[in-house]
Amino acid sequence: METAIALITGANKGIGKEIARQLGAKGITVLIGARDEARGQETAEELRAE
Numbered sequence: 727m728e729t730a731i732a733l734i735t736g737a738n739k740g741i742g743k744e745i746a747r748q749l750g751a752k753g754i755t756v757l758i759g760a761r762d763e764a765r766g767q768e769t770a771e772e773l774r775a776e
Contacts, residue, residue: 735759738769746773 736742737758746756760766
């Protein structure tokens with residue numbers, strides 16, 4: 727069984743966030759990286775809720 731995993735840097739806003747959103751919607755496990763830990767956490771929670 728294969729599992730797709732993507733690491734997206736700059737995923738707390740803009741293009742990185744949208745890429746993370748689109749990949750997650752396709753069932754791909756998404757790991758996000760962000761310079762601001764608090765904003766990264768907020769984004770992770772937002773993406774999990776979708």
